[in-house]
Amino acid sequence: MNVIPVKTGIQKLAPWTPVFTGVTANHFTSESAMLITIDDVLTPAELSTAKSLLARSSWSSGQQTAGPQAAQAKNNEQLAESAEHLPALRRLVLTALNRNALFFTAALPLKILPPFFNRYAGDSNYYGFHTDNAMRQMPDGSAYVRADVSATLFFSDPDEYEGGVLTIEDTFGKHGVKLKAGSMVVYPSTSIHEVAPVTSGERVACFMFMQSMVRDPGQRRMLFDMDMALLQLRETQGDSDPVVRLTGCYHNLLRRWADA
Ligand code: NI
Numbered sequence: 531m532n533v534i535p536v537k538t539g540i541q542k543l544a545p546w547t548p549v550f551t552g553v554t555a556n557h558f559t560s561e562s563a564m565l566i567t568i569d570d571v572l573t574p575a576e577l578s579t580a581k582s583l584l585a586r587s588s589w590s591s592g593q594q595t596a597g598p599q600a601a602q603a604k605n606n607e608q609l610a611e612s613a614e615h616l617p618a619l620r621r622l623v624l625t626a627l628n629r630n631a632l633f634f635t636a637a638l639p640l641k642i643l644p645p646f647f648n649r650y651a652g653d654s655n656y657y658g659f660h661t662d663n664a665m666r667q668m669p670d671g672s673a674y675v676r677a678d679v680s681a682t683l684f685f686s687d688p689d690e691y692e693g694g695v696l697t698i699e700d701t702f703g704k705h706g707v708k709l710k711a712g713s714m715v716v717y718p719s720t721s722i723h724e725v726a727p728v729t730s731g732e733r734v735a736c737f738m739f740m741q742s743m744v745r746d747p748g749q750r751r752m753l754f755d756m757d758m759a760l761l762q763l764r765e766t767q768g769d770s771d772p773v774v775r776l777t778g779c780y781h782n783l784l785r786r787w788a789d790a
Pocket of ligand 1: 662
């Protein structure tokens with residue numbers, strides 16, 4: 531399997547701004563690391579299809595994708611590479627990501643590792659504090675992807691389980707995340723994070739790693755903030771001369787910082 535290319539990209543978003551097209555965005559305060567939640571990544575129909583496929587899947591130990599240190603902290607279950615419905619689930623999630631402009635501007639993805647699916651329930655119910663491995667091998671061993679951005683897409687609603695909060699730590703403290711089914715959080719892979727024990731019910735989610743065109747999280751953050759601000763300016767001022775010039779600055783920063 532080759533690295534999955536991102537099909538929705540710059541070329542589809544011409545002109546580049548606005549990339550934010552009415553998707554709900556809650557990004558945390560500007561001084562925090564870039565945690566972005568995106569609501570309704572999946573349509574109700576996609577969510578229903580995914581939940582049905584997941585309910586018919588059998589789960590394996592989550593140790594398969596953890597490095598030696600992370601493996602000590604990891605106690606959950608995961609779909610094995612051989613799982614029957616894994617290809618369909620991966621297609622479903624990647625299709626949803628490919629049409630999501632907010633995801634694109636937040637992550638600026640270059641390569642996305644095929645998504646993984648995990649479950650926290652019963653005795654396999656937590657993943658202690660860890661940092662995600664920097665380099666991820668494709669499932670077939672064909673190539674490496676550098677993990678710059680991590681993402682978790684929720685399939686269980688918060689009222690379906692107790693505990694299970696995803697806590698992401700940055701230099702300004704810890705942020706707890708527990709989203710409704712179909713929603714996603716995107717955060718820098720450089721952060722330390724955990725999933726607290728699920729004490730009842732089950733928490734099913736998809737987790738993803740991707741290499742960004744912009745490696746540095748601070749630069750990605752600035753580009754994201756600028757893109758969001760430009761969107762607002764365009765709404766209130768239209769394409770005035772200063773807006774056109776600032777849009778040019780966005781592109782020129784991206785040109786300076788991006789690798790493809
Ligand atoms: Ni992790």
